[in-house]
Amino acid sequence: MCGIVGYIGESQAAPILLDGLSKLEYRGYDSAGIAIYDGENIQVQKAVGRLKALSELTHDGATMPGISGIGHTRWATHGAPSNQNAHPHYNQSETIAVVHNGIIENYLKLRKRLEKKGYQFQSDTDTEVVAHLLDYYYKGDPIEAITKIMHRVEGSYALGIIFKEHPEHVYAVRKDSPLIVGHGKDGNLIASDVPAVLKYTRNVYFIQNEEIAVLTKDAIAFYNVDGEDIQKESTAIDWDINAAEKGGYEHFMLKEMYEQPQTVRDTLNPRIKDGTIVIEELGMSEEEIRGIRKIHIVACGSAYHVGVTGKYVFEGMARIPVEVDLASEFRYRNPILSHDELVIVISQSGETADSLAALREAKDKGVKTLGIVNVVGSSIAREADKVMYTWAGPEIAVATTKAYSAQLIAQYLLAVKFAQVRDVITEGEVAAFLKDLQKLPEQIEMLLSNKEKIQHFANRYIAAKDVFFVGRGIDYAISLEGSLKLKEISYIHSEAYAAGELKHGTISLIEEGTLVAAVVTQEDLYKKTISNIVELSSRGAFVLAVTNTGNREIEKAADYVIYIPQTNKYFTNSLAIIPLQLFSYYVSVGKGCDVDKPRNLAKSVTVE
Helix, strand or coil: CCEEEEEEECCCHHHHHHHHHHCCHHHCCCEEEEEEECCCCEEEEEEECCHHHHHHHCCCCCCCCCCEEEEEEECCCCCCCCCCCCCCEECCCCCEEEEEEEEECCHHHHHHHHHHCCCCCCCCCCHHHHHHHHHHHCCCCHHHHHHHHHHHCCEEEEEEEEECCCCCCEEEEEEECCCEEEECCCEEEEECCHHHCCCCCCEEEECCCCEEEEECCCCEEEEECCCCEECCCCEECCCCHHHHCCCCCCCHHHHHHHCHHHHHHHHHHHHEECCEECCCCCCCCHHHHHCCCEEEEEECHHHHHHHHHHHHHHHHHHCCCEEEEEHHHHCCCCCCCCCCEEEEEEECCCCCHHHHHHHHHHHHCCCEEEEEECCCCCHHHHHCCEEEECCCCCCCCCCCCHHHHHHHHHHHHHHHHHHHHCCCCCHHHHHHHHHHHHHHHHHHHHHHCCHHHHHHHHHCCCCCCEEEEEECCHHHHHHHHHHHHHHHHHCCEEEEEEHHHHHHCHHHHCCCCCEEEEEECCHHHHHHHHHHHHHHHCCCCEEEEEEECCCHHHHHCCCEEEEECCCCHHHCHHHHHHHHHHHHHHHHHHHCCCCCCCCCCCCCCCCC
C-alpha cells in the first residue's frame, strides 16, 4: 500500500516528487523519503511520520537539487516505521536507489544468500534485498539487471529505480502492484496512482504485469521480462483535477461524502436509457445473463459489505442464488465453481491483492468473471472477462464513502437488469425500480443537509468505549458498514450483529449506557427488530434508530430516531448509510483523530 513517484525532466525533481507524494499519502504515511541525482551522486533524505516532516527537512525540496529522482511514502509491512526502514533503499556503494510497493515473499531466502556473499543490510525491510540484488546483477546494463531480479524475486512489487551510472534514466517495474507512467510536456513521471500526476499530465500508460518502463526527460520505452521492446498506447485521463483536492472542506472524507449525490448520478444516468438499463461496457448478452445459475460476490472491507447487500438484492429481485466471500477466504477454501456461474469481484482501486488473486482463481477454474471497479485500466478491470465502472472519480480518504455508494448503485443496476432479462419482474416493476433509483441522489442530498442534528448527537459519544450496530436482512449489511466506518476512523471498538442473534450470547455485552445503533428499514421486519430494541433497552442500552419516514412505532422503543426518505426496500442501504457515515465522521473529528489517514490503515490494499 505504499506510494511511489518518480520524475525526470527539465524541472527540479524534489518539489515535484513531494507534490506527487502528497497525493499518494493515503497509500501510506508511516514514513517518507526521496532520492535525487544531484549531478554527481544519488542523495537520499528520509523522515519518519507524515510527509510534512520530509517537506520541512528538505525545505520543500529546495535543499535537494537535481532533475531526476524517485520518492516513496510508506505503509509498514516489514520492519517498524524508522529512518532505516524508510525508502528509498541503497545498495552498499550508494550507486543504486530503489523504492518499492508490495511484498517480496522470498526475501529472507534471498537475504541469507546475499549476506553469504558479503552484503550488509541496514534495514529490516524486504525492499533492501532488491537494491542489493540489483547491485549483484548489474554489469553496466540496467535492463539486464532488472530482468534478472524479476526472475528471482517472488511476490508482488512495483519498483522505481535510479542508477548513478545512468542519470538520464528512471526505471520502473511492475508485478501485481499498481504503477502508471505519465507523459508530460516538461518531463515524464511514474506513480502508484493517477492523482499524483494529474497536475503535470493527463496522458498515462498503465504498466502491466512483468513490464519495465524506462523514462528519459523526453521519451518513454517499454520492455517485457525478457528485455524485448513492447509497444503501449496511452490513456487520456478526464478526471477534474479539483476532484483530487479538498476544495475548501476540512477533510477529504467530508468532501467525498458530499460528492455522493453526484457520484450516484454519474453511475446511474448513463445506464438508464428510454426506460431500460443499458450497461454498454458490460458486454454480456441476454443469453449469457439467462444462463447464470449462481453468483459469487468476492470483495474485501467495505466492498464486501456491498456484496452482503448484493446477496439480498440479487436473490430477492432476480431470484439468483448468491454466495458472498471475503476475497482472502475465497482463494484459500478451494471453492466449488461451475461454468454456468458468475464471479463478481468488487474493488474501488481494481488492485486489491486478495480480490485480484480471487479473480485469477475463478478464471483458472474456467468461470465467467465480472469486475466492478472505479479505476479504468486497473488490473481487475483488465483481467476480468467483463467490467462495470462506478465513475466515482478519485477517492482520497482511506475510509470509503462515495466509492461504496457507487458500488451499491452498480449492484442495483445489475440486479434490475438481470431480473428484467430473466423475466422475473414485470415492466411495471422495472419502471418503479428505475424511478426510485433516480430519486436517490436528491434524497442523499437531503440527508447530508441534516448534518447538524447528527453532529450534535455524535458529540455526546466522543468518549464511548463500545458501540454496537444491529439490523436484520439488508439492515444487517448496513450495520456492518456503519460499524466499520466508526472503528476505522475513530478507533472506538464497534461490532455489528444480526439482530436475531443477540440472544445467542452477544447481548451479554450490553450494559448501562451502551450505545446501540439499530437499522430498521425493512418494513416486513419492523416488529421483530423493534422487539430486539426493547430487549436492548431493558438491559440499559441507549438506542439510536435509523428508520424510514413514517415508522412512528419505533419512537416508543428507541431513544433517538433518524428518519430516511421512503425508497424501495432493496435500495435503503444507499440512504441509511449516510447518517452513519456522518456520525462516524463527527465522532472522529471530536476525538481529534486523523480522519483521512487513520492509524495503521492505507487506501489500496495491494498486499495480502
